[in-house]
Amino acid sequence: MYLKFVLGVLLLALAGSAIAADQCPLLRSRQADPDIATRIAAVACDEHVEWYRPFIDSDGHLLSSTVAEAESRNLRSGAGPVWLRVAAYWRDASLLRQMGGYQGANECGFASASGGFPAQACRSFVVDQPWSAAFISWTMQRAGVPGFLSSASHFDYVRAARKNPQGSPYLFLDPQTAVPAMGDMLCYVRTGSVHGYSGLAEIIDGGAKGLKMHCDIVVAANPNGDSRAYLVGGNVQQAVTMRVLNLNASGRFWNLPMRSQGEVPCSPDAPAACDFNRQDWAVLLKLKPQAQLASMPPVRMLPPPRTSTAQPACCVRCVLGAVPEIPRCPVDGTPVVPTTPEPDSE
Template identity: 65%
Template sequence: MAVETKRAGKRSPWSMRLAGLGLLLCSGWAMSADQCPALRGRQGDAEVATRIAAIACDEHLRWNRPFIDTDGRLASSAVYEAESRGLQDGGSPWRRVAFYWQSAGLLSPMAAKSGATDCNYAINSTYPGLGCRGFVVDNPWSAAFISWVMQRAGVPGFRSSASHFDYVRAARVDPERSPYRFLDPMAAAPAVGDLLCYVRTNRVYGFRGLSDTIDGGASGLAMHCDAVVAANPGGDGKAYAVGGNVQQAVTMRQFNLNASGQLWGVPQRTEGDVECSPDTQGACNFNRQDWAVLLKLKSQAELALIGPVQPPSYLPNQVVPQQCCVNCVVGSGVPRCPAPGQLPLQPPLEGQLQGSE
């Protein structure tokens, strides 16, 4: 028996290598906590927070999963906003950005911008849309992306805007009707559905400075917000946030968390920071920003007091077909609307509608 036991306990070098490889793979799976592949199918979830994360995740995957790691390095980037193709579904990045603008209802407020009107037609892949392409490249679209995500998720009380500052200010000055609370990002724990925001100016504001600026009646400020899609203080110790127009794509950021779930070791901009350059590579970090506010999504019960929390019956993930135009663009392929008193145009058959790329 002793001999048999000893034989059973022996392992060949090959089997030991396999076992080690298995442990390594299992360890890698345990440490990897990008939940976007699992989340993307939950866009109709009953929880508002889950819908926000699922929709942002789905777009991140569509853009081939570019990300900035916890050290602030752009670790992966495959496609950029100005390109004509390259999305996961074969679509055009710049037309997809035009779609965010249109579906969020933000093209009309931007009509004075060159090429904005062109985008109503350019989301149709048969139209060249050079003006719209220029509009996409020339105008920051991160707020349009967040607005589209929130609208698609059916977040009650959220007001779409081409400026992040508008909904950041709303959380500060109108806390009862805003779906978000205005909190210090270095003192609160980020969770799914939250927005983590920084100020994009040469001046460093921080939480106190941003609060004072809003309380002083400021009407605008250049900002950027990412949507938190996962926070795992007890898992891999990281938070994951997705934003639009981050390195010209829909990009994920990774942050370290402490045991309490708060941001840990996130570099903050300070006055007199050394500029990033080939000679000062230690100062180069895409996560070093003026992180000034965490917009904390209210609970499902609190959101229900603001408005409906059920998934929207219409989820705008396809191009809104334009059946006729008044101020028509030559070559758009969209027929002119009839003059008053004339018979209306017959709507195209369902199979004739152009979908998004």
Template identity: 55%
Template sequence: MIDFAWMRRLLASCLLLFAGQAFANDQCPTLSQRQSDPQVATRIAAIACDEHLRWNRPFIDADGRLASLNAYEAEANGLKDGGSPWRRVAFYWQASGLLSPMGFKPGASDCGHAALNLAYPGLGCRGFVIDNPWSAAFISWVMQRAGVPGFRSSASHFDYVRAARMDGAGSPYRFMEPMSAKLETGDMLCYVRTGRVYGHDGLLKAIDGSTTSLAMHCDLIVAIADGKAYAVGGNVQQAVTMRIFNLNAQGQLWGVPRRSDGDVECSPETAAACNFNRQDWAAVLKLKPQAELAKIGPVEPPSFLPSAPVAPTCCVNCVVGSGVPRCPAPGQVVPQAPQPDAPLQGSE
């Protein structure tokens, strides 16, 4: 007689063992403790990993399936530390130095104070976070916090992808074909986000031509382990999300689906075509070795890592009782807020 209860227990044990082994491959819990590491590449990975943990570790598996997601950019709470996802995104914008250049966008002027003051409703900022792609702001914040020499923050991935191609001496990255590059910690894997399929050759032509703007997305490679690459990106399914990719014996992407002309659209009738990793992968930005980075600028860990954005001196969409004065009309002098006695330290 077959003991079905015993078989069920055995199957459950096997599944738990498999899940435990797959889970153990994630290097982020350990890496997140190394944000002041002497190696630039390690600092990049550690900071990105720490944010991934903060967002409760959502991930897309190697088969392109969204396996976990429980915090979204628009929510008022849900981060591991109890924080607000949309306020955290506002912090990326502010701390990366990209909020001021976005000041012409509705709600942007609200974000500095909204990220700092939890009692401030910040409805305009919440709208700004939802309406504006923030993946490049996330990358820029990680690079700034990691002290990557020569990296120029931008709200557009295309700017630093183009810099890696056009400014070989000044950029901390080298522009490479994605499927032939050996992926390593600190690299970026990038795709084009348009209806047209560019591929590596098309992106090259766009950069070398007159193109000044192109919608793109980049993820940071945070770890290589057991034949897989682990990448973390911002604004991936509205969160800081990890992707997992298969690698071959040479450390190159293996079996990763790429968009092509005439692809079948993902739908309930064509489920086999549904894969979150099927993108127009067009470039790898290869982080230069530490010795080469040192020729661009200092590679030591930053002595001060800002923990919170600086409160704005005025607001446009003001809230009664917030204590923040209304911004004056153009041409008038903006009142200066008193400076704190000492900078904030630690982690937010």
């Protein structure tokens, strides 16, 4: 009887520590914290909770997924559908103008949850265009990170950390040796070839203008001594998803799952090769200390997320039979083209 009691207490303790390891439910309320790293984590955490806390465990398995980017289901707080929240990442990070050449981008500037035009066009844009970099840019702006370069491409702010370390709020470090902390970003390259830290540095130093990448935000590292890092990224399995990675006793990533050239692809025939954490992890963007960030030009902090209900006065790509009817905008004969590199593929 005593043995059963002891085992029960141990199981409850283990369960409690596992629940407490995710700091997001507590962190999300600290978005006005004086510490910039805390604000970054709090904003990312708040979104993760809003998306019903999907996560990938340290074995690379997706264990929870409730909603996806295109759905009309409301966020956890009831603050509008998830697809409209993705549109807000683009709009509030001031990236829609840069994406003006892509169908549906202009309509996302005034899309609403009421349906009709321009909701359909904006919703298509949300599905068609990778939004992970928009999520990062929105998070950094809302957290008021000085000197951050917002972009539809992760490569732009990764390159800025490498080429302009004085002007960037981040330092370009090797993820295999650096110690991750709250507010940092861990990034991988999304191409067939494996680059790693040295390969990515060589590409940037060689003057490359673009490279498909993805970055996650470190929201906690070794909380309560559990030897894990918790990261949140947008458009990870079509949601704002948490990723869990192991740390060693020194606080560095332990056995970081790395892609290798010519490896066996994931399939029903090779389930051991299936791991959402196995990527070409190429850089840890290390957030500079608070004192250094304070000397950089301030960035306007975004207000809390909102759902726009304003109706446009005219449309660019009008939908036949749209309700309500909206007149076509004047045409000046100048074609609309993207002003930034194509967003990172997901």
